[in-house]
Amino acid sequence: MPDELLRLDGVRKYFGVRGAPWREGKAVRAVDGVDFVVRKGETVGLVGESGSGKSTLARVATRLLDPTAGTVAIGGADVTKVRGRKLRPVRRKIQLVFQDPQASLNPRQSVGTILTTPFRAQGVRPTRAQLVDLLRQVGLSGEHLERYPHEFSGGQRQRIGIARALSVQPELLICDEPVSALDVSVQAQVLNLLADLRDELGLSYVLVAHDLAVVRQVASRVAVMYLGTIVEEGPAAEVYSAPAHPYTKALLSAVPVPEPGAERDRIVLSGDVPTPIDPPSGCPFRTRCYKAEDVCATKRPVLEPVEGSTEHRAACYFPETPTL
Amino acid sequence: MPDLAWFVVRRLAAAILVMLALSLAVYLIFYALPADPAHLACGKPCTPDRLEQARHFMQLDQSTLQQYLNFLKGVFAGRTFGEGTAAVHCNAPCFGYSFPLARPVTTLIIERLPVTASIALGAAVLWLLIGVSLGVVAALNRGRLLDRLAVGFALVGVASPSFLVGLLAILVFGFWLNMVPVNGYVPFTESPVDWAWHLITPWLVLALIQAAAYIRLTRAQMLEELSLDHITTARAKGAGESRVVLRHGLRGALVPIVTLFGLDLGGLLGGAILTEKVFSMQGLGELLLSAVGQLDVAVVVGTTLFSAFLIILANLLVDIVHGALDPRVSHG
Amino acid sequence: MADRPVLEVHDLHVTFRTENGLVPAVDGIDFAVAPGRTLAIVGESGSGKSVSSAAVMGLLPANADVKGEVLLDGRELVGLPADELRAIRGNDIALVFQDALSALNPYYTVGWQVAEAYRLHHSVSKKEARRRAVELLDLVGIPGAARRAGNYPHEFSGGMRQRVVIAMALVNNPKVLIADEPTTALDVTVQAQIMRLLADVQAEFGTALVLISHDLGVVAETADDVLVMYAGRAAERGTVRDLFHRAAHPYSLGLLGAVPRVDVPPRPRLATIPGTPPSPGSITTGCPFQPRCAYAERVGERCVTERPELTPRPGEGDHEAACHLGRRPADA
Ligand SMILES: Nc1ncnc2c1ncn2[C@@H]1O[C@H](COP(=O)(O)OP(=O)(O)OP(=O)(O)O)[C@@H](O)[C@H]1O
Ligand SMILES: Nc1ncnc2c1ncn2[C@@H]1O[C@H](COP(=O)(O)OP(=O)(O)O)[C@@H](O)[C@H]1O
Ligand code: SF4
Ligand code: SF4
Ligand SMILES: [Mg+2]
Ligand SMILES: [Mg+2]
Numbered sequence: 001m002p003d004e005l006l007r008l009d010g011v012r013k014y015f016g017v018r019g020a021p022w023r024e025g026k027a028v029r030a031v032d033g034v035d036f037v038v039r040k041g042e043t044v045g046l047v048g049e050s051g052s053g054k055s056t057l058a059r060v061a062t063r064l065l066d067p068t069a070g071t072v073a074i075g076g077a078d079v080t081k082v083r084g085r086k087l088r089p090v091r092r093k094i095q096l097v098f099q100d101p102q103a104s105l106n107p108r109q110s111v112g113t114i115l116t117t118p119f120r121a122q123g124v125r126p127t128r129a130q131l132v133d134l135l136r137q138v139g140l141s142g143e144h145l146e147r148y149p150h151e152f153s154g155g156q157r158q159r160i161g162i163a164r165a166l167s168v169q170p171e172l173l174i175c176d177e178p179v180s181a182l183d184v185s186v187q188a189q190v191l192n193l194l195a196d197l198r199d200e201l202g203l204s205y206v207l208v209a210h211d212l213a214v215v216r217q218v219a220s221r222v223a224v225m226y227l228g229t230i231v232e233e234g235p236a237a238e239v240y241s242a243p244a245h246p247y248t249k250a251l252l253s254a255v256p257v258p259e260p261g262a263e264r265d266r267i268v269l270s271g272d273v274p275t276p277i278d279p280p281s282g283c284p285f286r287t288r289c290y291k292a293e294d295v296c297a298t299k300r301p302v303l304e305p306v307e308g309s310t311e312h313r314a315a316c317y318f319p320e321t322p323t324l
Numbered sequence: 325m326p327d328l329a330w331f332v333v334r335r336l337a338a339a340i341l342v343m344l345a346l347s348l349a350v351y352l353i354f355y356a357l358p359a360d361p362a363h364l365a366c367g368k369p370c371t372p373d374r375l376e377q378a379r380h381f382m383q384l385d386q387s388t389l390q391q392y393l394n395f396l397k398g399v400f401a402g403r404t405f406g407e408g409t410a411a412v413h414c415n416a417p418c419f420g421y422s423f424p425l426a427r428p429v430t431t432l433i434i435e436r437l438p439v440t441a442s443i444a445l446g447a448a449v450l451w452l453l454i455g456v457s458l459g460v461v462a463a464l465n466r467g468r469l470l471d472r473l474a475v476g477f478a479l480v481g482v483a484s485p486s487f488l489v490g491l492l493a494i495l496v497f498g499f500w501l502n503m504v505p506v507n508g509y510v511p512f513t514e515s516p517v518d519w520a521w522h523l524i525t526p527w528l529v530l531a532l533i534q535a536a537a538y539i540r541l542t543r544a545q546m547l548e549e550l551s552l553d554h555i556t557t558a559r560a561k562g563a564g565e566s567r568v569v570l571r572h573g574l575r576g577a578l579v580p581i582v583t584l585f586g587l588d589l590g591g592l593l594g595g596a597i598l599t600e601k602v603f604s605m606q607g608l609g610e611l612l613l614s615a616v617g618q619l620d621v622a623v624v625v626g627t628t629l630f631s632a633f634l635i636i637l638a639n640l641l642v643d644i645v646h647g648a649l650d651p652r653v654s655h656g
Numbered sequence: 657m658a659d660r661p662v663l664e665v666h667d668l669h670v671t672f673r674t675e676n677g678l679v680p681a682v683d684g685i686d687f688a689v690a691p692g693r694t695l696a697i698v699g700e701s702g703s704g705k706s707v708s709s710a711a712v713m714g715l716l717p718a719n720a721d722v723k724g725e726v727l728l729d730g731r732e733l734v735g736l737p738a739d740e741l742r743a744i745r746g747n748d749i750a751l752v753f754q755d756a757l758s759a760l761n762p763y764y765t766v767g768w769q770v771a772e773a774y775r776l777h778h779s780v781s782k783k784e785a786r787r788r789a790v791e792l793l794d795l796v797g798i799p800g801a802a803r804r805a806g807n808y809p810h811e812f813s814g815g816m817r818q819r820v821v822i823a824m825a826l827v828n829n830p831k832v833l834i835a836d837e838p839t840t841a842l843d844v845t846v847q848a849q850i851m852r853l854l855a856d857v858q859a860e861f862g863t864a865l866v867l868i869s870h871d872l873g874v875v876a877e878t879a880d881d882v883l884v885m886y887a888g889r890a891a892e893r894g895t896v897r898d899l900f901h902r903a904a905h906p907y908s909l910g911l912l913g914a915v916p917r918v919d920v921p922p923r924p925r926l927a928t929i930p931g932t933p934p935s936p937g938s939i940t941t942g943c944p945f946q947p948r949c950a951y952a953e954r955v956g957e958r959c960v961t962e963r964p965e966l967t968p969r970p971g972e973g974d975h976e977a978a979c980h981l982g983r984r985p986a987d988a
Contacts, residue, residue: 049843050814153932183700184870185929188914192925210843213873217916217926237921254848255918256873260896262919268852269845272813553758559715561773561824562746564739575763651808652762 004076005172005204006038006061006094011070012228013056029276030056032228032284034070035303038172043198043205045219045236047212047251049273053228054208055099058174061206062096063087075171088122095165097158099177104161105149111135111160112145118167126167134163137200139193155186159193166197174206179214191218212255216240221311224248227276227284230303234312244306244314244321247285283316291318328647332640339636344396346632347625351392354621360384361423361621381406382423395420395625419629420622422615429626432611439509440607442519443526443599444592450531452585455538460574462539463546474539481536490529490602497525507604526603530596534588541584545577552576579649583642590638594631661688662864663712663749663832668724670704670711680937681707683888684724686966687866689881691831692858694865696875696896698911699885700933705868708885709834712866713751714741728832747777750825754837756817760809766793766820767805774827792823796853815846819853826857833857834866839874851878872915876900884908887944888936890966894975904969904977906951943980955980 013031031053038044046054059065061072063079071080079090095118098104105114115134119126132142138159149157158178165173175194179187195218197203209215215222216236223233224245232245243249250267257264269288274280280287282297289296295317303313307321363370366378379385383394383405397403398418405412405421414421420429462474498506504525510518549555550573558572595609608627615623647654670682682704689695697705710716712726714733726733728748733741753759761769770789771782778785786805793801796819809817818838825833835854839847851874858865869875875882875896882899884892884907892898892905903909913927931948939946942960946952952959958980966976 049845155932183933184872184911184914185700186932188916188926188928189930191916192928195925211916212844213916213918216918217922240918241921251845252918254844256844256847256851256871256877257917257919258872258876258900258912258915259919260876260900262876264919266848268848270849272815272846273843553753553755554761556715557751557753557759557821557824558761560713560745560751562742562744562776563772564742572761575761650763651765652810 003040004037005040005074006036006206007071007073007076008034008036008057008061009071009073010035011057011060011072012068013053013060013065014068026277029228029279031060031067032276032279034225034228034230036061036223036230038204038206040171040204041202042221043207043219045215045222046206046208046225047210047215047222048225049251050210051273051276052225053276054210054225055176056228057225058096058176058206058208062094062174063090064096092122092168093170094172094174095168095170097161097165097173097175097178100181102149102154102157102181105157107149110146110148114149114160115145115164115167118164122168130167134167137166137197138163139189153186154182155189158182158190162190162193162197166201170203172204172206174208176208177210178207180209180211187214194218212240212252224251227273227279229284229300229315231285231316232312232314233303234306234309234314238306238309238312242320244312244319245285245316246289246291246318246320248314249320250288250290285316291316293318328644332644335640335643339633339640342636343629343633347395347629348392350625350628351395352388354625357619357621361619381410419626422620422623424618424620425623429623432623433608433627433630436606436608436611437593438511439605440595440600440609441593442509442512442523443530443596443605443607444589446520446523446527447530447534447596448585448589448592450527451534451538452581454531455535456542456574456581458535459539459542460546460569462543463550464569466547471543474543478536478539478543481533481539484533485598487598487602489533490526490599493525493529494602509605509607526596526599526605529602530592530599537584537588538581542577542581545580546573549573549576579646582645582649586638586642586645587635590635590641591631593638594634595627659690659692661690662729663866664688664725664727665708665712666725666727668708668711668726669722670707670716671721671723672717673719673721678937681720681888682711683936685883685885685888685890687883687890687893689832689864689866691864692862693880694858694867694878696867696869696879696882697885698869698872698875698882699891700870700911702933702936703885704888704936705870705885706836709751709836709866709868712834713745713749715745715751743777746773746825746830747828748830749832749834750828750830752818752821752825752833752835752838755841756814756821757809757841759821760817762809765806765808766812770805770820770824770827773824777828788827789823792827793820795826796820796823796857797849798823813846814842815849818842818846818850822850822853822857826861826863829861830863832864832866834868836868837870838867840869840871847874854878872900872911884911887934887939889944890976890978891945892975892977892979893966894969894972894977898969898972898975902969902972902975904972904975905945905979906949906981907945908977910948910950943978951979951981 011031011034014027014029016027034057048054060067063072067080071078073079074090075093082090112131115131116126131145135141135144140156140159152160179190182190191214194205207215207219219236222236222239223230226247232239232248239248243252250269253265253267267290271288274287282299283301286292286296301315301317303315306312306314306319362375362378362382362384366375383391394403398414400416402416402418403414412421414428417430418428422429422432425432458474462471465471494506497503505522508522510522512519555568555572558568595607595612597609597613600607600610601613611623612627665687668682668685672679672681685708687695699705711722716722722734724734767786767789770792771785774788775785790802790805793805798804798816798819812820839850842850854865855878857863867878879896882894882896883890884905886907892908899908903912910927910929914929916926929948934944942962943964946959964978964980966978969975969977
């Protein structure tokens with residue numbers, strides 16, 4: 001399909017872990033069988049709890065990590081095996097914006113140098129006007145070119161990170177927790193900026209976040225991850241208003257809302273996310289699921305369309321049905 | 325902990341491989357030297373005949389590889405030089421035979437080890453005490469006079485060559501003040517008091533020099549540890565300062581200190597060359613030094629391998645102790 | 657508001673002496689919390705929330721100057737001798753930190769750490785302290801507490817660790833619990849568990865809770881009263897309904913508008929507050945919020961020249977705001 005910017009098929013990523021030197025290494029199944037598509041113009045939110053594999057998936061998608069299994073296609077071309085210099089044109093289409101703006105910018109480089117680097121990697125020399133343009137796009141100005149990262153606030157640094165990603169005119173930005181290190185008032189500025197850039201430049205996004213409210217604000221589609229798998233995905237409006245997977249439902253109900261005395265049916269999950277070294281058999285969520293039955297332990301449920309919808313899919317034997 | 329046993333076995337196996345490679349390297353290096361050990365043994369006048377005889381006796385007329393294999397065989401099965409009544413036996417584990425000293429190298433090492441061990445262990449205890457306590461004091465008084473003094477002391481210690489400090493100590497305490505004996509070694513079994521009395525100056529000299537690294541390490545580690553959140557937790561619980569510093573702060577700083585200590589000690593046990601030389605003590609270092617002077621290749625190879633073995637052993641122990649000290653490693 | 661407050665803070669000032677001069681991190685705040693009630697302190701990072709709580713606990717570093725009153729059951733804590741303060745810390749007032757992993761000492765088992773908190777304030781045997789520790793670990797919902805007490809912090813998940821920290825804080829039945837962003841590092845499902853635990857504890861023991869948070873959702877759900885801080889000062893103070901339904905300070909209003917919500921369809925754009933918070937002490941005259949305030953123009957000169965003090969909102973009980981704008985911003 002021509003409008004598919006990113007397609008992951010059956011992607012797995014296992015990491016070897018080391019304990020004490022006298023212990024056997026085991027594999028962390030950070031991503032354990034994910035199919036994921038981003039089409040042009042979409043903003044896909046990737047949500048899930050810590051350790052569910054969001055960042056790993058983002059890094060596999062940008063080819064910063066090699067998948068253990070599965071394929072990565074960017075702009076319709078399979079790039080799973082592409083390496084080194086040949087990756088340049090691929091990297092150009094799809095850029096990663098990191099969570100911690102402090103850590104992802106080299107403190108010894110001026111903003112000008114930081115913004116020039118991606119051009120260089122593509123073998124181009126940018127003009128000053130180009131750099132100033134970039135800064136303007138993210139709400140900064142030319143006078144900031146000569147400054148260093150520590151002279152900026154967290155929100156401004158995140159803008160610089162975004163400007164750097166935009167410099168190669170990507171079609172898709174993968175933002176890994178772009179606002180989670182920021183204060184609410186600044187977070188709102190950056191979220192609005194992302195929306196503006198989408199409208200102006202026709203960008204598409206994958207927005208990795210653990211904050212479900214942030215994702216609801218900007219995403220057109222969401223995918224919910226649990227223990228390395230996508231357990232539910234669909235149009236944001238549908239998933240948020242009628243979650244089909246018990247995990248999504250519990251997750252949404254756990255988010256506190258800024259409304260004193262708001263009546264909410266909270267599902268407080270017991271226990272913790274199991275370790276991805278040794279995930280449960282069958283449905284990964286079954287150890288905490290309030291609907292689990294014997295069948296859930298047998299075979300992992302696959303994503304299937306939710307009743308009455310084509311785009312909205314959940315991986316559950318007993319999905320919630322929308323109460324209309 | 326069967327895991328641990330398995331780890332030790334693996335590490336020891338690896339250590340043996342390293343030792344093999346190392347022994348080969350040492351062998352090749354020393355036998356490639358132009359000096360001919362047989363020359364020394366053949367006496368004067370050294371006729372070509374007698375030289376040839378000596379070479380044959382010392383098994384130097386064989387190929388280098390064959391010699392190395394003989395050496396290896398000696399380690400496991402012992403070896404015999406010459407035949408009949410003139411034969412010299414070197415029992416397993418035979419790490420070579422010193423013809424100039426007319427003793428198996430293994431025996432020499434065993435004889436000399438107590439001297440070196442006495443120097444090293446005593447000094448080690450001292451430098452650990454001095455280094456860690458000064459390091460803690462420096463960290464607690466960061467930026468103040470005590471800190472400056474400790475850091476200055478560490479700087480001097482790091483920069484001083486041990487033989488110079490040793491000679492100075494001998495000069496001042498031995499000759500001028502006539503307080504302590506300046507040389508010689510008395511076995512512990514003979515008289516523990518004399519033993520310690522003879523060793524006190526080398527201990528102090530070594531300790532003062534080595535303590536420097538420990539002051540710096542302890543200070544840095546303590547500053548780091550004391551800035552951590554769990555230190556604030558300890559204070560928030562109502563713990564007193566000394567408890568905060570020792571039970572919570574120093575505990576965390578211990579791992580790198582113990583690591584450094586193990587490696588230093590392992591290295592020193594292989595021979596405190598300069599200290600032994602300066603204080604005229606017949607330890608392993610002195611053995612190696614004089615062997616080099618006399619081109620006694622067998623001793624050089626043997627002691628070098630022994631030191632290497634100690635260092636490998638120290639590394640292994642340090643890894644194990646590290647695991648024992650850091651639950652994040654052992655309870656992974 | 658039946659009960660007398662157990663903790664009262666009056667006109668608290670904290671100034672740090674740094675290389676770049678004096679940093680007035682907290683510039684005159686007041687709050688009080690009664691038994692069984694929850695006061696939330698909200699504000700963006702750097703607004704002085706953590707410094708305030710550390711000041712109450714007497715846990716500030718040596719370069720901090722504290723002025724003002726901190727009254728615990730009427731007893732002044734500021735300026736108390738170190739050992740008297742130590743007897744109160746962890747006993748009458750306890751602290752729960754944001755990051756439970758770093759708040760726990762990695763080298764000791766969680767059972768030991770909870771027991772230590774108990775033993776610091778009770779002269780009991782180790783065994784008795786251990787029993788109490790297990791009791792508390794059980795209370796905070798750690799399954800198999802007796803067995804898990806022997807585990808190290810890294811062997812727990814984030815949520816379980818935070819339970820351990822809470823157990824440690826509760827072990828002496830404190831009157832006041834200060835929780836500094838206790839769930840910020842946790843996932844929402846775990847956050848829900850922890851907030852429920854805190855509520856249960858409060859209901860059972862009548863603990864007064866000072867909840868420091870920047871998450872307005874958490875605040876709306878748990879707090880009785882709220883203090884909004886901005887640049888080391890109080891911007892607004894009132895009940896939770898005062899803040900969420902009758903926000904009187906433009907900054908509070910801005911914060912509320914900037915929060916995305918999970919329970920309602922998204923707005924086309926989030927409201928934003930332009931600019932960023934000032935660094936402490938950079939705004940010396942007028943209202944610290946003035947450079948970012950959308951209403952400053954309407955008020956005029958006063959916002960630049962005269963520092964607004966907390967003043968009661970007519971007819972709204974204890975609701976106070978520090979703003980020259982007389983009317984509610986929404987109506988202005
Ligand atoms: N380099 C690595 N080596 C070993 N394990 C790893 C590595 N990177 C990630 N993991 C593990 O893989 C799992 C998924 O990690 P990942 O960072 O993708 O999670 P995430 O969903 O982004 O979480 P968060 O919300 O905390 O950022 C975790 O269990 C993590 O510990
Ligand atoms: N030890 C210190 N020395 C100097 N300044 C400090 C110190 N600790 C905190 N500050 C400053 O005090 C202000 C308030 O910090 P803090 O209370 O931690 O904010 P928060 O509201 O995010 O908890 C910040 O500007 C911070 O930089
Ligand atoms: S498959 Fe079973 S265990 Fe998994 S989410 Fe559905 S009901 Fe729960
Ligand atoms: S005093 Fe003036 S500047 Fe400050 S918040 Fe009120 S209106 Fe805005
Ligand atoms: Mg991540
Ligand atoms: Mg804080």
